[in-house]
Structures are given as C-alpha cells and as structure tokens.
Amino acid sequence: MSKWQTEVRLLARFLSSGVVNTFLGFAIIFALMAVGVQPLWANFAGYATGFFLGFVLSRNFVFRSNGRFVTQSLRYLMSFAMCFVLNLLVLQAGLQHMAAIPAQILASAAYTASMFLLARLWVYQNVS
Structure with missing residues (x-):
C-alpha cells in the first residue's frame, strides 16, 4: 500500500470514528438534559465522554497503536x-x-x- 493510500485510510477511519463519537456525545447531552440535568453539566458530560472515547478510538481503531x-x-x-x-x-x-x-x-x-x-x-x- 502506498504512503498516500495509508494516509487516506487513516483519515477515513479518523472521520468515521468522529461521527460515532459525535453521535454518542450528543446522545449523552440530550439524554441528561431530558432527565433534568442543567445544559452546562450535560455538555460537560458529553464532551468528557467524547474525549475519552476519542482517545480509545484513535488509539485502537484509527491508528492501531501499541505505543x-x-x-x-x-x-x-x-x-x-x-x-x-x-x-x-x-x-x-x-x-x-x-x-x-x-x-x-x-x-x-x-x-x-x-x-x-x-x-x-x-x-x-x-x-x-
């Protein structure tokens, strides 16, 4: 596989993991707001989850790193x-x-x- 193809493959996995991460983050934000959590705290929880999920997906799915x-x-x-x-x-x-x-x-x-x-x-x- 060429260097260019490798980079395109990594970018595609990065973008697809971002879509998953975004949907989960919004689901958490909206679910928490639906049960009465203040929007600021719901937003914090959604982004905190997104940060951790983003790291896990980047490390294990996108870049497949064992560093x-x-x-x-x-x-x-x-x-x-x-x-x-x-x-x-x-x-x-x-x-x-x-x-x-x-x-x-x-x-x-x-x-x-x-x-x-x-x-x-x-x-x-x-x-x-």
Whole structure:
C-alpha cells in the first residue's frame, strides 16, 4: 500500500470514528438534559465522554497503536486542548464575518483537521 493510500485510510477511519463519537456525545447531552440535568453539566458530560472515547478510538481503531499509553494519553490531552482553543478562536473570528451555523462548521473543520494532524504527526507518530 502506498504512503498516500495509508494516509487516506487513516483519515477515513479518523472521520468515521468522529461521527460515532459525535453521535454518542450528543446522545449523552440530550439524554441528561431530558432527565433534568442543567445544559452546562450535560455538555460537560458529553464532551468528557467524547474525549475519552476519542482517545480509545484513535488509539485502537484509527491508528492501531501499541505505543506508550501514558505518553500518548498526555499528548492526546494536550492536542485536544490546543485544537479546542483553535476551534473557539475560529468560531469567534467566523462570527465576525458570517452567520452562526457556517461559523460553527468552519470551527469544527479547523478542530478536526488540526486534531488529525496532531494525532498523526505527534500523538501516534510512530504508527504507519
């Protein structure tokens, strides 16, 4: 398999795991709100679950890594934080120039692209 094909395969698995993670996160948020949990706490629970599931899926399904767990988990946490800040910055900038929905889509795309690059080049750097 060529290097290009490998990268496309990894990106496809990354995106598909993101879809699963997003649906689960929203399911948790909406279920908690339905039983009376305040939206802020429901959101926190959904994103916390998404963070952990994202790490597990990235490590085991996307990159199929058997590298050092502690190192990879710390790098994943730092990557998540950096990408989330980028997401907020892009959202804030986008809201100055466009409606909220396109701004959210642009911010989400920035998060996804940067998270894939950091995961591929730093968190799971030795995976081929």
